[in-house]
Amino acid sequence: MFSGFMIHAWTVATIVAVVAGLVGFFVVLRGSAFVAHAIPNGSFAGAAAASLVGINTLIGFGVFAFFGAFSISALGHRGRHDVATALTLVLMLGLGALFVTLSVEYTPEVYSLLFGEILGVSISQLIPTAGLAVVCVIAIALLYRPLMLSSLLPDVAEARGIATARIDLAFLAVVALATTMTVPVVGTLLIFSLMIGAPAAARSFTDKPLQALGLSVAIALAIVWAAIALSYQTNYPVGFFVGTVSAASYTVGRLWAAWTRHAGIRSPTGPRVGPKYT
Amino acid sequence: MSEALSNGSAPILAVDEVSVSLAGREVLRDVSFAIESGEFTGLIGSNGAGKTTLFRVILGLQAAHGTVLVGGAPRSRRNPLIGYVPQKFQLDPDVPLRARDLVALGLDAHRYGIATPSRARRARVEEMLEAVDARDFADARVGTLSGGEQQRVLIAHALIAAPKLLLLDEPLANLDLRSGHEVVALLARITSEQRIAVLISAHEMNPLLPVIDRIVYLAAGRAASGTTEEVVRTSVLSALYGHHVDVLQVHGRVLVVAGEAGELADTSDHSHTQTQVEIVS
Numbered sequence: 001m002f003s004g005f006m007i008h009a010w011t012v013a014t015i016v017a018v019v020a021g022l023v024g025f026f027v028v029l030r031g032s033a034f035v036a037h038a039i040p041n042g043s044f045a046g047a048a049a050a051s052l053v054g055i056n057t058l059i060g061f062g063v064f065a066f067f068g069a070f071s072i073s074a075l076g077h078r079g080r081h082d083v084a085t086a087l088t089l090v091l092m093l094g095l096g097a098l099f100v101t102l103s104v105e106y107t108p109e110v111y112s113l114l115f116g117e118i119l120g121v122s123i124s125q126l127i128p129t130a131g132l133a134v135v136c137v138i139a140i141a142l143l144y145r146p147l148m149l150s151s152l153l154p155d156v157a158e159a160r161g162i163a164t165a166r167i168d169l170a171f172l173a174v175v176a177l178a179t180t181m182t183v184p185v186v187g188t189l190l191i192f193s194l195m196i197g198a199p200a201a202a203r204s205f206t207d208k209p210l211q212a213l214g215l216s217v218a219i220a221l222a223i224v225w226a227a228i229a230l231s232y233q234t235n236y237p238v239g240f241f242v243g244t245v246s247a248a249s250y251t252v253g254r255l256w257a258a259w260t261r262h263a264g265i266r267s268p269t270g271p272r273v274g275p276k277y278t
Numbered sequence: 279m280s281e282a283l284s285n286g287s288a289p290i291l292a293v294d295e296v297s298v299s300l301a302g303r304e305v306l307r308d309v310s311f312a313i314e315s316g317e318f319t320g321l322i323g324s325n326g327a328g329k330t331t332l333f334r335v336i337l338g339l340q341a342a343h344g345t346v347l348v349g350g351a352p353r354s355r356r357n358p359l360i361g362y363v364p365q366k367f368q369l370d371p372d373v374p375l376r377a378r379d380l381v382a383l384g385l386d387a388h389r390y391g392i393a394t395p396s397r398a399r400r401a402r403v404e405e406m407l408e409a410v411d412a413r414d415f416a417d418a419r420v421g422t423l424s425g426g427e428q429q430r431v432l433i434a435h436a437l438i439a440a441p442k443l444l445l446l447d448e449p450l451a452n453l454d455l456r457s458g459h460e461v462v463a464l465l466a467r468i469t470s471e472q473r474i475a476v477l478i479s480a481h482e483m484n485p486l487l488p489v490i491d492r493i494v495y496l497a498a499g500r501a502a503s504g505t506t507e508e509v510v511r512t513s514v515l516s517a518l519y520g521h522h523v524d525v526l527q528v529h530g531r532v533l534v535v536a537g538e539a540g541e542l543a544d545t546s547d548h549s550h551t552q553t554q555v556e557i558v559s
Contacts, residue, residue, distance in 0.1 A: 156364055
């Protein structure tokens with residue numbers, strides 16, 4: 001389980017989990033789960049287009065991911081992205097349908113982008129993935145404070161002189177980058193569940209923002225490691241385990257929050273227990 | 279600029295002949311007033327009178343004709359002299375952020391990177407929580423607090439950056455009467471203790487009348503300013519609205535009533551439930 005190609009799988013899974021945990025924390029904080037769903041899924045069309053013209057599918061994927069991020073940011077109004085995201089996704093999926101139809105032959109690379117090939121990662125994929133991961137981590141660390149304030153209190157952030165529109169665009173670009181680097185490895189469907197499941201679970205265990213961010217990374221790591229180990233043992237796909245373990249961790253988080261509140265322990269929603277007074 | 283502040287000669291905020299048009303509609307016309315340090319000023323006007331627009335002008339977020347001087351210098355974005363508490367904000371109870379974390383963000387949220395913890399930083403946050411009576415719920419998630427408590431946390435968030443002018447947009451609009459009184463009393467205390475200027479907007483002036491030093495009354499896009507006695511008068515407000523209004527005193531409360539004498543008797547019947555009646559044509 002820890003030899004040969006499996007070493008690559010463990011390494012890349014670890015990198016992916018760190019990025020998904022960090023970026024996902026802000027995705028959940030901003031209520032942008034739909035964006036995190038739309039960018040990887042819509043960018044599938046880019047991979048199909050690239051395969052059609054015979055270039056590296058990842059390049060096509062990346063181009064579409066950034067196009068999606070820019071269009072969502074430009075069309076969205078003050079952090080409200082619902083309709084802009086839906087329209088961007090619809091446009092990209094429509095193009096994807098066309099490109100897939102135009103392709104005369106069945107293209108396994110395109111299919112692999114949907115579910116990823118974490119067990120088939122080569123050393124040549126490992127290095128660029130690690131490099132892009134470092135960029136994502138640095139970007140999130142740099143954006144941390146202005147992104148936090150503009151996510152929670154956009155009017156206050158604007159009054160503070162924070163360029164909220166630019167912060168929004170920068171964050172969406174980070175989501176696009178995180179997606180592009182991780183999708184070939186874990187697939188469009190898995191990155192989404194990692195980006196949402198881990199940070200959403202983390203919020204149930206702590207009230208402190210930095211602790212929640214760290215816990216989000218830790219839970220993402222636990223999910224992918226468990227998924228790979230289970231997949232290795234059972235021969236069931238990694239994606240199945242990432243999805244189910246991710247959902248399970250969220251459920252455990254909610255149960256923990258409910259239990260601590262009920263038991264009257266210092267609860268995740270603060271020391272005050274019972275109905276709030278006004 | 280700092281000399282001007284220390285000798286107290288220049289007002290902390292000077293608004294001169296400010297006009298704003300939004301989508302072809304003139305929202306503010308030749309608005310002029312000034313605010314000194316240590317003054318508690320009420321910006322009064324009905325919904326849509328241009329209060330929020332005026333705040334955006336002062337914050338440097340809205341283009342306008344005329345001049346606005348903050349601390350003697352032209353208005354700008356990212357002005358450290360101004361603290362701001364918005365009218366609408368929604369904090370999700372699921373967000374892992376304690377009241378003290380939000381206050382700490384007020385120190386340096388505009389900076390890149392993650393804040394390095396220090397004793398001085400913690401002490402400053404503690405001091406601000408104390409100043410707004412928020413010690414009891416400092417470790418609770420902000421999203422789980424009541425409206426009045428969140429308002430106080432946001433005031434502390436604004437105050438921690440040591441502004442000279444604090445703008446609050448309709449802080450009483452979503453509060454019950456008691457929380458509203460608490461917030462007003464707190465602001466009056468902060469104004470005198472910290473010698474800062476506070477400008478608070480409201481569509482209802484009566485809760486503010488006992489504590490404010492001055493009033494800026496917005497109506498029909500224009501403003502009248504001065505002490506309450508100078509501004510809230512039949513002659514001044516009639517000129518401002520552009521038609522006749524009556525200013526009535528009922529049990530120590532002020533009613534601004536527009537219309538004919540016949541309608542007057544009708545509206546005053548409701549004075550127990552409505553402390554202020556404004557009918558703007």
